[in-house]
Amino acid sequence: MRSSFTMAFTREGRRALAAIQARTGLSRNNIITHLVRAHSAEASHASLLHRPQLAVLYPGKSRDEIMSIRMPASEGDTLRAMQDTTGKSYSDLGELLVRRFGSSTTFPTRPAGRARR
Secondary structure, three states: OOOEEEOOOOOOHHHHEEEHHHHHOHHHHHHHHHHHHHHHHHHHHHHHHHOOOOOOOOOOHHHHHOOEEEEEHHHHHHHHHHHHOOOOOOHHHHHHHHHHHOOOOOOOOOOOOOOOO
């Protein structure tokens, strides 16, 4: 089974995601899936997430560029747990993972999830 989420990033977040895609050759779905798998615990405890005055971590997201992100069910459950723990949107969590951990993460050479036939 797969989970699907909608996310909108700021211009800086979209640039960061595009840079990771160019560097790795992976899809945005695979990038975010890998980041959830590798960094969910660190991201859930990031001090930025626990500042109550920051209802939205990354303001200025574009409604015109909403992405559908699909990932395996287990990583989807992890992302939902992150959202429950932090109270932040999937968009903020996805952008946090991309911007904070994306440039330093070693990505797998093959996509996450099930192989295409």
